[in-house]
Amino acid sequence: MAGRGAGAPLIVRLALRLYPSFWRERYGEDAVVTACDLVAEGQGIASVAWSYLKGAVRAQQRSTGFAGPNGPSRVRLPNPVLYVCSYIWLGCSGGMLLVVGASEPGTIAPRLVALVIGLGMLATTATLSDAGAHIVGLRVRRAPDGRRRVVLVAGGIAFAGVSLAAVVASAAVMADVSVRLAGHRDFPFPAFASGGEEAILAGLITLLAVLGGIVGYEVTRLGRTPVERARPWLGRFAGGSLALEAAMVVTSVAAWGFLLSAPPHSFSVGRIWLTTDNALRPDTGWLWALPMGAVALLLVLGALSFPRRRTEPAVSAISRRPALSALGSVAVSLALLGVLSWGVALASRVTYGYGYSAAETNLQTALTGALMNYTSADFSFAGLDRQTGGISSLAEIDTGLSYTFGGSSIGEHDVSVASGRTWVVLADWQPAGACFFIADLRISVDRRVAGQTGPGTFYGVVPYSPQVACRARRDLRGDESTEGFPSP
Amino acid sequence: MSRSPSSDPLSALGRFGAPASLILTSLVTGPKHGYGLTKDIEGFAGVRLGPGTLYEALARLEERGLVASLPAEERRRPYAITELGSKALADSLERTSRVADVARSRLGAVSG
Numbered sequence: 001m002a003g004r005g006a007g008a009p010l011i012v013r014l015a016l017r018l019y020p021s022f023w024r025e026r027y028g029e030d031a032v033v034t035a036c037d038l039v040a041e042g043q044g045i046a047s048v049a050w051s052y053l054k055g056a057v058r059a060q061q062r063s064t065g066f067a068g069p070n071g072p073s074r075v076r077l078p079n080p081v082l083y084v085c086s087y088i089w090l091g092c093s094g095g096m097l098l099v100v101g102a103s104e105p106g107t108i109a110p111r112l113v114a115l116v117i118g119l120g121m122l123a124t125t126a127t128l129s130d131a132g133a134h135i136v137g138l139r140v141r142r143a144p145d146g147r148r149r150v151v152l153v154a155g156g157i158a159f160a161g162v163s164l165a166a167v168v169a170s171a172a173v174m175a176d177v178s179v180r181l182a183g184h185r186d187f188p189f190p191a192f193a194s195g196g197e198e199a200i201l202a203g204l205i206t207l208l209a210v211l212g213g214i215v216g217y218e219v220t221r222l223g224r225t226p227v228e229r230a231r232p233w234l235g236r237f238a239g240g241s242l243a244l245e246a247a248m249v250v251t252s253v254a255a256w257g258f259l260l261s262a263p264p265h266s267f268s269v270g271r272i273w274l275t276t277d278n279a280l281r282p283d284t285g286w287l288w289a290l291p292m293g294a295v296a297l298l299l300v301l302g303a304l305s306f307p308r309r310r311t312e313p314a315v316s317a318i319s320r321r322p323a324l325s326a327l328g329s330v331a332v333s334l335a336l337l338g339v340l341s342w343g344v345a346l347a348s349r350v351t352y353g354y355g356y357s358a359a360e361t362n363l364q365t366a367l368t369g370a371l372m373n374y375t376s377a378d379f380s381f382a383g384l385d386r387q388t389g390g391i392s393s394l395a396e397i398d399t400g401l402s403y404t405f406g407g408s409s410i411g412e413h414d415v416s417v418a419s420g421r422t423w424v425v426l427a428d429w430q431p432a433g434a435c436f437f438i439a440d441l442r443i444s445v446d447r448r449v450a451g452q453t454g455p456g457t458f459y460g461v462v463p464y465s466p467q468v469a470c471r472a473r474r475d476l477r478g479d480e481s482t483e484g485f486p487s488p
Numbered sequence: 489m490s491r492s493p494s495s496d497p498l499s500a501l502g503r504f505g506a507p508a509s510l511i512l513t514s515l516v517t518g519p520k521h522g523y524g525l526t527k528d529i530e531g532f533a534g535v536r537l538g539p540g541t542l543y544e545a546l547a548r549l550e551e552r553g554l555v556a557s558l559p560a561e562e563r564r565r566p567y568a569i570t571e572l573g574s575k576a577l578a579d580s581l582e583r584t585s586r587v588a589d590v591a592r593s594r595l596g597a598v599s600g
Contacts, residue, residue, distance in 0.1 A: 023547065026547075026557070027522075027543050027546065027547065027565070029560065029563050029564075029565065030521055030522045030543075030560070030563070030564055030565040031522060031539060031543055032563070033521070033522070033523065033563045033564050034521070034522035034523040034526065034539050034542075035539060037523040038523065038526070038539060047538075048538075048539055050540075051538035051539050051540035051541065052539060052540045053540070054538075054540050055538075055539075055540025055541065055543060055544050056540070058544060059544065059547070
C-alpha cells in the first residue's frame with residue numbers, strides 16, 4: 001500500500017499503516033478509497049481515522065494470535081503494542097543510563113528507578129516469550145494431527161514453563177534491585193517494607209498477566225475440550241495481558257516524566273553507583289537521548305512493518321512468509337536485547353569509575369590532611385581530632401570533607417577516622433555498599449593495624465559493607481593492596 | 489439456550505454479527521465495494537458503519553467464506569456474497585423472524 005494512499009489524509013494513512021501487512025494488502029487500497037469518499041462527502045477526518053485506528057488495534061490483536069479449530073484467533077499478548085512499549089521504555093531508560101553526568105551525588109526515589117528497570121526487564125522477557133510462542137504456535141498449526149502435534153503441543157507447554165521461569169527470574173531480579181537500592185545487601189524479606197513493595201507488586205501483576213496469556217493460549221490451542229467452552233471467559237482472562245500493556249505504558253510515561261523533570265540524581269544498583277542527568281538538558285543529555293530515540297523509533301517501525309500471520313483457511317493463502325516473519329520478530333527482540341545490553345554496559349563502565357573514584361579521591365584528600373596534621377604535630381597522629389598547641393585538627397584543615405571520630409562514615413564526603421600516635425585509619429562509605437579505607441603506618445608496630453605491621457600506606461575495601469559497619473578502627477579488615485584500591 | 493457457533497456463523501461473529509448481517513443484506517443485490525456498502529446500508533437501515541467496523545466485519549465474513557472479494561476495479565475492490573453467505577443470512581433471518589413472530593404475538597396478547 002506504500003505510496004498508493006495518495007489523496008487520503010495523512011492521519012488516515014497512518015491509521016491504516018497500523019494494520020497488519022496482510023490486511024493492508026487485501027483491504028488497504030479499498031479502505032483508502034473509502035476513506036477518501038467518506039471525507040469528501042463530509043465525514044470528519046478524525047472520525048474516519050479513529051474508526052480505522054480501533055480496527056487496526058483489533059486486527060493486530062487477532063493476527064498475532066493463533067486460530068482455533070474452527071474460528072478466529074483469540075486475543076492474546078498484543079505483540080505490536082508490547083514491542084512499542086518495550087521500545088519506548090528502552091529509549092528512555094537507555095537515555096537515562098547513557099546520560100551520566102559527574103554531578104554531586106544526592107538522593108533519588110530509588111523505588112521509581114527500580115520500578116522502571118524491573119518493568120522494562122519484564123517487558124523484554126514478555127516480548128521474547130511472545131515471539132517464541134508465535135513460532136511454536138505456527139508449527140503446531142502446520143501439524144494439526146497425529147504424533148507430531150502431540151510433540152509440538154508438549155513443546156509449547158514446556159516453552160510456556162520456560163517463559164514463566166524467565167518472568168519469575170525477572171521479577172526476582174527486580175526485587176533484588178529494589179532491595180539493594182534500599183540499602184539492604186542480604187536480600188532479607190523484611191527489606192520489602194523499606195524499598196521493594198512497588199516493584200514486587202508490579203512483578204506479581206505482570207506475572208499474573210503473562211501467566212493468564214500463556215494459560216489462555218494453551219487452552220485455546222488444545223482445541224475441543226470441555227475447557228474450550230469457557231474460551232470467551234478465558235479470552236478475557238488472557239486479556240489480562242492488557243494489564244501488562246497498561247503497566248508498561250504507565251511506566252514509560254513515568255520514566256519520560258522522570259527524565260524531563262528530574263534534576264541530576266544518584267543511586268546505586270548493586271555494586272554500581274549511577275548518576276543520571278536530565279536527558280533533555282541541551283548541553284549534554286540531548287546528544288545522547290537523540291540517537292537512542294532514533295534507534296527506538298527504527299525498532300518500532302521495524303516491528304510494525306512485520307507481516308502478521310493469519311491461519312484461517314480463507315486467508316492463509318496470502319500469508320506467504322510466516323517463517324521469515326517469525327525470524328524477523330526474533331531479530332527485533334534480539335536487537336532490543338542487544339541495545340539494552342549495550343546501554344547498560346556503557347553506563348556501568350562510566351559510573352563504576354565515577355562512583356568509586358569519588359571515595360578514593362576523598363580518602364586521598366583526607367590522608368593528605370592527616371599527614372599535614374601529623375607533620376605539624378611533631379610527627380604524631382594523636383591530635384587529629386582536636387586542636388592542640390595551636391595546631392589545627394583534621395576537621396579544621398580545608399579539605400572539603402567532614403570527619404567522624406569513633407563513629408561510622410555516613411557518606412562518601414564524610415570520613416571516619418581512628419588514629420594512634422604513629423598510625424591512622426581512614427574509612428569512607430560508598431552508598432553503593434562498599435567501605436573504602438586507607439591505613440597509614442609511619443613505623444612498624446607490634447599490634448596490627450588493619451592487618452598490617454610494617455610501615456607504609458595500605459589501600460583497602462570492604463565490599464558489601466553496611467553503612468554502620470564502615471567505621472575506622474584498628475582491626476578494620478578487607479581486601480588490601482599497597483598499589484592502590486582494589487576493586488570491590 | 490446455547491447454540492453452537494458452526495450452526496450460526498453470524499452469531500459466532502459476536503459484536504460483528506449485526507454489521508455482518510447488514511453487509512450480507514446489502515450484498516444480496518449485487519457486489520459492492522466498501523464505500524458502496526456504507527452508503528447502501530445507511531440507505532436501507534439508517535445505520536452508518538464506521539469504516540473500521542466495516543472492514544473488520546468484511547474480513548471476518550471472508551474468513552468464513554460468507555463473502556468473497558472480487559478482482560479490484562481500479563483502486564476499489566468489490567465484495568460479493570457467496571452461496572454459503574446467502575444460506576447463513578437466510579438462516580439468521582429465519583431465526584430472527586421466529587423470534588419476532590413470538591414477540592409480536594406475546595405483545596398482542598398483553599395489549600389485547
